[in-house]
Amino acid sequence: MSSRKREPMSATTSASKVDDTEVLLHRCAGGDRMAFRLLYDRWGDRLYGLALRITRQTAPAADATQDAFVQIWQQAHRFDPERGNPEAWLIGIVRYRALDIVRRQSREVPGYEPEEIEDEAPDALARLVSTAEGAALQRCLGELEHDRRRLVVMAFVDGLSHSELAERMRVPLGTVKSWIRRSLISLRGCLAS
Amino acid sequence: MSDAPDRDLLAAEYALGSLEGEERRDAERLLAADPAFARSVGAWQQRLTPLAAHVAPVAPPADLWRRIEAGITPATATIVPFRRRVRFWQATTVGALAVAASLAAFMVLRQPEQPRVAVLSPLAGGAPVLMALAERGGGLVVRPTASISVPTDKDLELWALPQGETRPRSLGVLPPSGRTLVAQLAPNTQLLVSLEPKGGSPTGQPTGPVLYGGWLTTIELPRG
Numbered sequence: 001m002s003s004r005k006r007e008p009m010s011a012t013t014s015a016s017k018v019d020d021t022e023v024l025l026h027r028c029a030g031g032d033r034m035a036f037r038l039l040y041d042r043w044g045d046r047l048y049g050l051a052l053r054i055t056r057q058t059a060p061a062a063d064a065t066q067d068a069f070v071q072i073w074q075q076a077h078r079f080d081p082e083r084g085n086p087e088a089w090l091i092g093i094v095r096y097r098a099l100d101i102v103r104r105q106s107r108e109v110p111g112y113e114p115e116e117i118e119d120e121a122p123d124a125l126a127r128l129v130s131t132a133e134g135a136a137l138q139r140c141l142g143e144l145e146h147d148r149r150r151l152v153v154m155a156f157v158d159g160l161s162h163s164e165l166a167e168r169m170r171v172p173l174g175t176v177k178s179w180i181r182r183s184l185i186s187l188r189g190c191l192a193s
Numbered sequence: 194m195s196d197a198p199d200r201d202l203l204a205a206e207y208a209l210g211s212l213e214g215e216e217r218r219d220a221e222r223l224l225a226a227d228p229a230f231a232r233s234v235g236a237w238q239q240r241l242t243p244l245a246a247h248v249a250p251v252a253p254p255a256d257l258w259r260r261i262e263a264g265i266t267p268a269t270a271t272i273v274p275f276r277r278r279v280r281f282w283q284a285t286t287v288g289a290l291a292v293a294a295s296l297a298a299f300m301v302l303r304q305p306e307q308p309r310v311a312v313l314s315p316l317a318g319g320a321p322v323l324m325a326l327a328e329r330g331g332g333l334v335v336r337p338t339a340s341i342s343v344p345t346d347k348d349l350e351l352w353a354l355p356q357g358e359t360r361p362r363s364l365g366v367l368p369p370s371g372r373t374l375v376a377q378l379a380p381n382t383q384l385l386v387s388l389e390p391k392g393g394s395p396t397g398q399p400t401g402p403v404l405y406g407g408w409l410t411t412i413e414l415p416r417g
Contacts, residue, residue, distance in 0.1 A: 036265070091238075092238045128247070155209045
């Protein structure tokens with residue numbers, strides 16, 4: 001396996017971390033189990049946290065995370081750094097698995113009350129704007145009305161479907177769909193500018 | 194605003210995760226069939242992923258790495274993953290013998306030594322609810338074959354009771370979705386599942402009703 005010569009590491013922590021993940025994925029693609037373990041050590045907590053937030057129960061969250069890592073191992077050779085950053089790739093895999101699980105079985109968790117997102121929580125906001133993409137997204141989300149911004153964030157973070165969002169926001173399903181579409185159109189325009 | 198279908202918008206909704214029902218299935222079909230749509234989904238994934246910063250990391254269960262490792266053993270790459278098979282069985286409600294037979298077929302590829310299988314059924318009688326597969330290396334995979342509901346203030350606990358003994362040994366709490374663990378089990382061992390207080394029996398012996406049980410039996414493997 002020919003490992004291509006890499007650019008010098010960037011000075012910022014977040015960039016070098018992403019770069020490390022890319023190196024680990026590259027090594028996983030070559031069948032390096034030690035690299036896979038390092039990838040798990042680095043990403044296990046984050047991916048499990050995301051799965052838990054969506055499934056809201058530990059057993060399906062563990063299932064989703066397990067499936068995601070097996071898929072990461074098997075598909076590592078298909079990760080293309082030209083197409084995007086490894087963080088989005090890894091997070092995408094676990095989110096789709098978790099969403100698969102909750103969409104297939106309607107969520108019936110007696111007594112469960114999902115916590116409200118404080119969409120201006122300072123530490124979350126600090127993490128969000130710590131990358132250029134995050135800062136741009138935050139700026140563009142800021143152009144949306146408060147309720148619409150909340151819809152987008154809740155859909156992504158909690159994995160809520162259109163009808164779950166409608167129930168939560170106490171607005172008709174059609175309204176939720178149209179708010180989400182308009183918000184996404186607005187984000188698309190704002191992020192392209 | 195135009196009402197014409199906007200595929201990039203469907204890709205955005207898919208990446209956001211809010212689609213459900215027929216719309217979600219449409220997006221999945223497109224994702225598999227249309228590379229341009231897949232690129233749109235990927236681009237939206239990139240745009241929206243910073244939102245993941247809202248979610249705090251959580252330490253996964255201690256046995257998760259072992260489960261992942263078990264899922265990437267070299268031979269499994271060429272065969273249907275175990276879990277998917279279990280789902281398939283659940284979906285097709287095959288009988289316990291057919292289940293055991295497919296397990297054996299699966300194990301021919303993965304584990305040349307003779308595996309042992311237990312089908313756990315309600316002690317009061319009825320269809321099997323759990324299957325266990327004991328690998329020679331000490332791995333024990335327990336998976337539901339039917340949906341199990343457990344009261345929120347209770348846990349299931351798994352026990353091993355070797356033939357001739359009277360006190361079962363705890364193998365730990367058993368989530369309704371199943372568990373993979375490591376346990377050295379004597380040749381003739383019965384697996385039992387009891388209903389216990391949250392977190393498992395406080396005494397080290399079953400305190401609640403024993404719901405399910407089954408014997409580990411060796412599967413005869415086809416030759417060649």
